[in-house]
Amino acid sequence: MVVTRFAPSPTGYLHLGNARTAIFSYLFARHHKGKFILRIEDTDRERSTKEYEEMLIEDLKWLGLEWDEMYRQSERLDIYHQYAEKLVEQGHAYPCFCSPEELEKERQEAYQKGIPYRYSGKCRYLTKEEAEELKKKGKPFAIRFRVPDGRVVVFRDLVKGYISINVDDFGDFVIVRSDGMPTYNFVVVVDDALMGVTHVIRGEDHIPNTPKQILIYEALGLKIPEFAHLPVILGPDRSKLSKRHGAVSVRNYREEGYLPEAVFNYLCLLGWSPPEEGREIYSKEELIQIFDLKDVNDSPAVFDVEKLRWMNGVYIREVISLESLAHYVRPFLEKAGFSVEEEYLLRVLQKTRDSFQTLSEAVDRLRPFFLDEVNFSPEAMSVLENERALLILEFFYAKIREEGLSGQKVKEWAKQAQKELNVKAKDVWHTLRAALTGELEGVGIDVLCDVIPVEKALYRLKRAMDMVK
Numbered sequence: 001m002v003v004t005r006f007a008p009s010p011t012g013y014l015h016l017g018n019a020r021t022a023i024f025s026y027l028f029a030r031h032h033k034g035k036f037i038l039r040i041e042d043t044d045r046e047r048s049t050k051e052y053e054e055m056l057i058e059d060l061k062w063l064g065l066e067w068d069e070m071y072r073q074s075e076r077l078d079i080y081h082q083y084a085e086k087l088v089e090q091g092h093a094y095p096c097f098c099s100p101e102e103l104e105k106e107r108q109e110a111y112q113k114g115i116p117y118r119y120s121g122k123c124r125y126l127t128k129e130e131a132e133e134l135k136k137k138g139k140p141f142a143i144r145f146r147v148p149d150g151r152v153v154v155f156r157d158l159v160k161g162y163i164s165i166n167v168d169d170f171g172d173f174v175i176v177r178s179d180g181m182p183t184y185n186f187v188v189v190v191d192d193a194l195m196g197v198t199h200v201i202r203g204e205d206h207i208p209n210t211p212k213q214i215l216i217y218e219a220l221g222l223k224i225p226e227f228a229h230l231p232v233i234l235g236p237d238r239s240k241l242s243k244r245h246g247a248v249s250v251r252n253y254r255e256e257g258y259l260p261e262a263v264f265n266y267l268c269l270l271g272w273s274p275p276e277e278g279r280e281i282y283s284k285e286e287l288i289q290i291f292d293l294k295d296v297n298d299s300p301a302v303f304d305v306e307k308l309r310w311m312n313g314v315y316i317r318e319v320i321s322l323e324s325l326a327h328y329v330r331p332f333l334e335k336a337g338f339s340v341e342e343e344y345l346l347r348v349l350q351k352t353r354d355s356f357q358t359l360s361e362a363v364d365r366l367r368p369f370f371l372d373e374v375n376f377s378p379e380a381m382s383v384l385e386n387e388r389a390l391l392i393l394e395f396f397y398a399k400i401r402e403e404g405l406s407g408q409k410v411k412e413w414a415k416q417a418q419k420e421l422n423v424k425a426k427d428v429w430h431t432l433r434a435a436l437t438g439e440l441e442g443v444g445i446d447v448l449c450d451v452i453p454v455e456k457a458l459y460r461l462k463r464a465m466d467m468v469k
Contacts, residue, residue, distance in 0.1 A: 001032075001033075001034050001035060001196075001198070002028065002029055002032035002033075002034030002035070002198050002199060003029065003034055003035045003036075003037065003195065003196045003197050003198045003199070004025040004026070004028055004029040004034065004035075004036055004037070004197065004198070004199050004200075004201055005025065005036070005037040005038070005039050005191075005192065005195065005197050005200075006018075006021060006022040006025050006026070006036070006037070006038055006039070006060075006065075006067075007038075007039040007040075007041050007188070007191075008022075008040065008041065008056050009040075009041045009042065009044060009047070009048060010040055010042050010048045010049060010050075010052035010053035010056055011044060011047040011048055011049075011052060012052060012249075013052070013055065013059075013249035013250070013251045013252070014055070014056050014059045014060070014249055014250040014251065015248055015249055015250075016233065016241065016248055016249065016250065016253075016267065016303065017203060017232070017233045017241065018203075019059070019060075019063065019250045019263075019267055020230070020233065020267040020268075020270055020271070021201060021202055021203060021230060022060060022063075022065060023063070023065070023264060023267055023268060024201050024230060024268075024272070024291070024293075024296070025199075025201045026065050026067075027268070027287055027288055027291035028199060028201060028291060028292075028293060030288045031288055031289070031290075031291050031292065034198075035068045035069070035196075036065075036066075036067050036068055037067060037068065037069045037070070037071070037195055037197070038057075038060070038067040038069070038070045038071075039070070039071045039072075039073065039191060039195070040053055040056075040070070040071065040072045040073065040074075041073050041184070041187070041188075042072055042073055042074045043073050043074060043077075043181050043182060043184075043187065045181065048074075055251065059250045059251055059254065062250070062254060062260050063250065063260050063263065063264050064260055064261070064264055064284055069195070071191070071195070073187055073191065076187075076191070077180075077181075077182070079190060079194070080176075080182040080186065080187050080190055081176070081180075081182075083186075083190050083220065084143050084175060084176050084182065084186070086220065087143075087145065087175070087216075087219060087220065088143060090219070091146065092145065092146055092219035092220075093143050093144060093145050093146055093175060093219075094123060094124060094126065094131070094143070094144055094146060095123065095126070095131050095134075095135070095141040095142070095143055095144075096119075096122075096123040096141055096142045096143065096144045096172075096174070097123055097126075097131075097134050097139050097140070097141045098119075098122055098123060098142075099140075102122075103119075106119070106120055116169070118168075118169070118170055118171030119144070119171045119172050119173070121171065121172055123144070124144075124146065124172060140178040141178060142174045142176060142177050142178045143174065143175050143176040144172045144173060144174050144175065145172060145173055145174075145175050145186070145212070145215065145216060145219070146172055147167045147170070147171060147172050147173070147212075147215060148167065148215070149167075149168075150167075150168065151166075151167045151215075152164050152165070152166050152167070153165050153166075153167060153210075153211035153214050153215065155210060155211075155214060155224075155227060156226075156227075157207075157227050157228065157229055158199075158226055158227065158228035158293045158294075158296075159204075159228050159229055159230060159231070159293065159296050159297075159298055160204070160207070160229055160298060161298075163207065163210070165207075165208070165210075165211040167211060167215070170208075170211075170212065173185065173212060175216070184209070185209055185212045185213055185216070186216060188209075188213060189213050189216040189217055189220070189222065190220075192225055193217065193220070193222040193223065197225050198225050198226060199225060199226045199227075199228060199293075200225050200226070200227050200228070201228045201230065201293070202228075202229060202230065203229065203230050203232065204229040204230060204231060204232055205232070206229060207229050210227055210229075228293050228296070230271055230296065231271045231296075231297060231298060231299055231300045231301055232300045232301075233270055233271070233300065233301050233302075233303050234300045234301065234302050234303065235302070235303060236302065236303075236304065238300075238302070241303050250263065253308070255360075256358055256359075256360050257332060257358035257359025257360035257361065257362065258308065258312050258358060258359075259312055259315050259316065259320065259328060259359075261283075261284070261315055261319065261320060262308070262311050262312040262314075262315040263308070263312075264284060264287075265280075265281065265282055265287075265311060265315075266307065266308045266311050268282070268287055268291070270301035270302075270303060271296055271297050271300075271301040272291070272295055272296050272297065273295050273297060274290060274295070275290055275295065276290075280311070281311070281314060281315075281319065309357050309358065310357070312357055312358055313356075313357035313358075316353055316356065316357065317353055317354045322346055322349055322350060322353070323346070325349050325353060326342065326345050326346055326349055328359055329345070329349065329359050329362050329366075330345065332359045332360060332362060332363050333345075333362075333363060333366065333370065336363045336367075338367075338370040339370070340370070344369075344451075347451050348366055348369045348451050351447045351450055351451055352365060352366060352369075352443060352447065355443065364442075365442065365443060366443075367437075367442075368436065368437040368438075368439075368442060368443055368448055368452075369443075369448065369451060369452060371437075371438075373463075374435075374436070374437065374438040374460055374463070374464075375438050376434065376438045376464075376467075377438055377439050377440070379434075379439070379440045380433075380434035380437075380438050380439055380440055381434075383430045383431055383434040383440065384431065384434050384435065384464055384467065384468050385468060386427070386431070388421065388423050388427055388431075389427075389431045389434075389468055390465060390468050390469065391421050391423075392417060392421060392423060392427065392428055392431040392432070393431065393435055393461055393464055393465045393468075394465065395413070395417050395420070395421060396410075396413060396417070396432060396461060397458065397461045397462065397465065399413050400454060400457055400458055400461070401458065404454055405449050405452075405454045405457055406449060406450055407444075407445075407446030407447060407448075407449045407450035408446070409449075410432070410445060410446055410449045411446055414428045414429065414432075429445060432445050433445050434464070435460055435461050435463075435464035435465075436448060436449075436452075436457065436460050436461070
């Protein structure tokens with residue numbers, strides 16, 4: 001059975017690149033009717049927080065990811081120590097008593113010589129008796145993996161093809177720190193093996209870690225999984241996506257009013273080419289059916305926020321149901337201070353869903369439908385102070401009181417007002433817009449009048465009339 005995992009560290013918000021990794025891992029597992037695991041890698045005591053963990057889980061659920069099992073590395077420390085002891089007993093690892101100062105001196109010497117730093121192997125040749133004597137003296141020690149000399153590790157990557165790395169590039173590395181905390185390259189092997197992970201899908205920045213992990217798999221006699229390293233995501237300037245390109249976390253886009261379905265869909269297209277050319281909108285269920293690692297590109301993907309905005313707009317206008325849109329937009333309207341009644345909101349969205357691309361834009365666009373008191377902009381006040389404005393307001397106030405309100409009626413009355421009051425169409429519409437919305441731009445007045453209650457329209461017109469009398 002195919003088993004994949006997503007293993008984030010709770011040290012910050014869920015980055016778009018990590019979210020794409022999670023999505024690809026999820027889709028691959030579901031496509032093969034396998035298992036998807038969430039593993040929280042929280043062994044970094046200084047940077048990991050419960051708050052970030054909760055936000056990670058919340059954002060993953062928001063994206064629509066469901067996992068079959070969940071683990072926290074901080075709850076598995078005994079397991080790691082057992083395997084570390086096993087490596088030491090078998091001669092694949094050894095205690096290293098070098099102090100931070102000694103190691104820093106080695107690094108500086110390598111730097112001055114202009115060569116990459118690798119551990120000198122000073123403690124590699126300590127006898128068992130010498131190591132025990134140092135332990136008895138209470139000298140702190142880490143545990144290092146004994147890297148075989150002159151080895152070249154070759155592995156087949158499902159995205160990159162065959163990759164070979166000489167172990168002399170990195171030398172003996174720490175698997176357990178002197179404070180007892182295991183390191184990433186060690187625990188990831190133990191966890192992936194014990195959890196039955198068959199495919200490790202992650203960013204290409206992990207390629208240098210892979211040979212170290214393969215050596216540990218071999219030393220422990222564990223089955224080595226398949227590896228798939230995803231191409232990096234770039235910003236529009238072709239540099240690695242970072243905060244200088246704008247928002248880079250899932251939470252940022254969530255708070256700006258992007259839909260989870262649209263974000264999920266868009267991230268899928270970063271570095272993966274669907275079999276059907278020209279098509280870009282897919283449901284999660286469709287993506288599960290067609291996703292395959294063989295269609296993942298080796299070249300970097302470029303994140304285009306305008307493309308995401310476009311796709312979000314398509315989802316708002318055409319893809320999700322009116323009820324789903326109401327569910328998503330309601331919290332944004334309530335946060336802006338509006339009281340929202342479900343049936344009324346559905347009527348509003350039915351008329352306006354093609355006029356905004358994000359939910360935060362929806363708040364500004366839909367404001368005239370929910371306002372209790374209209375605040376007049378300077379431009380709106382200038383229109384209302386025109387000598388013909390009061391005549392226009394009184395005309396529409398009387399019509400609405402007598403005949404009710406609809407967009408079609410307002411259009412007919414506008415033509416009638418032009419003739420009877422001898423005013424231009426522009427003056428009619430600007431005056432109505434100023435009185436009913438407080439602005440000179442925004443939602444169509446006929447659309448507004450198709451939805452807002454008669455009493456709300458009369459109240460706004462009366463208030464504008466009182467101001468200019």
